[in-house]
Amino acid sequence: MKIGDLTYDVVTESMWIVIDSWYSSLTDEYLYEIKKVDEPNVAVVINQDTLAYMRADFLKRSNSVLDKSEG
DSSP states (O other): OOTTOEEEETTTTEEEEEEEEEEETTTTEEEEEEEESSOTTOEEEEEHHHHHHHHHHHHHHHHHHHHHHHO
């Protein structure tokens, strides 16, 4: 994942964008700061596993919309 990637949260049903990433030696994992697209003052820090799930859900939804528009 990289800065600028869009993600989707199924719980809040909202789009998020990755704005920062870093490695945490304390937790021994990569962490990502994401901001809500429609409310940029809302930001959270999540781990790589959570971001991967959210990114996969975004891509799945995006591909589903693109597939329908082509046919």
